[in-house]
Amino acid sequence: MPFNFTVSPDFAPDHMSGWFYFNTWMQRKLGTDIHLELYDSFDEQREAIKAGKVDLIYANPYDASMLVRELGFQAVARPIGKRDEAVVVVPAESPAQSVEDLKEGSRLATTDDPDVHTIGMIMLEPADLDSGNITQKEYDTYILIAKALLRGEADVGFFLKQGFDELSDLIKKQMRVLVSSQISVVHHALLVGPGMQDRMAELKPLFVEMNKDEKGLGVLESMGLRGFEPMTTEQTEFMIDLIDTLTI
Structure with missing residues (x-):
């Protein structure tokens, strides 16, 4: 069974092909099958997440609380220099x-x-x-x-x-x-679900060092990203707490 990967629906349409390149690059690096599924809306994506159809997600910060605190996802990396304002x-x-x-x-x-x-x-x-x-x-x-x-x-x-x-x-x-807005600590993140967390030790260096790889750098450019940096549990919890405060 392949792993399932998805991306928050708010990415720029011009970068759609970049996410398919990213998925292909990731499969080759990990030596495993990963299926990329893109959803037309946040509601449709959330239904798939709750149905257990997602193992890895480039997630919108608003959904981080559900993913981390309710479904056991863990943050692995965040985009360098990109904050959601x-x-x-x-x-x-x-x-x-x-x-x-x-x-x-x-x-x-x-x-x-x-x-x-x-x-x-x-x-x-x-x-x-x-x-x-x-x-x-x-x-x-x-x-x-x-x-x-x-x-x-x-x-x-x-x-x-x-x-x-x-x-x-x-x-x-x-x-x-x-x-x-000038919040500066709200951002998308790559989150790994329970079914793929036994590969966390491979995933973190893979993403963090992606911009040091010639092909990886080309993929990042097609996604409109400079690269990824590690995201700690503390940073994840702080962002979730802030989002929860904003939505009260």
Whole structure:
């Protein structure tokens, strides 16, 4: 039976092929079969996780609590220099110059990316806005959020900062960032499930030294990553506690 690997659905579409390269590289290095399954939504992915269909995951930080504390996953590595920050964005012609200028009844464009949505809603609090006094529509991608803002279908949008930064300059010039989070300790992570933890001793150096391998470096570039660094149990628990605090 092959191991099963999946990736948080919020990765940039341009990097999809990179994750398949990563899976192929990983199989060759480990000398074992690993099946990569990509899911269209967080809910679909969570169902697979709870059904025991995932052994290794590049996980969204929001799901780390469930994976680690409920299902026994362990963190092995995190991406170097990539933290999950959110930005609140309006069309360039919006009269709002700060979050406080946003009004009740504002139309919000968001995604099902749970940590970005949670952080974004926290950043709306200075305007006394919450789910009860705004309308919100969920979009599948950050490109679609940008289109909604530019077409006048939304007044404000939430983006993963990296997702916003990866938009074309032409699109970004037509929008304006009101505020960006600065949490700095929230990030994705490679987590290993119970069925694969007997290979932890191989996995940690494999990922951490990936950017020292010529082929591995090429794979990382296709994924939009510089490399991986070790992630300790203490760092994992701290991030989970912070996320749990944010969602209360």
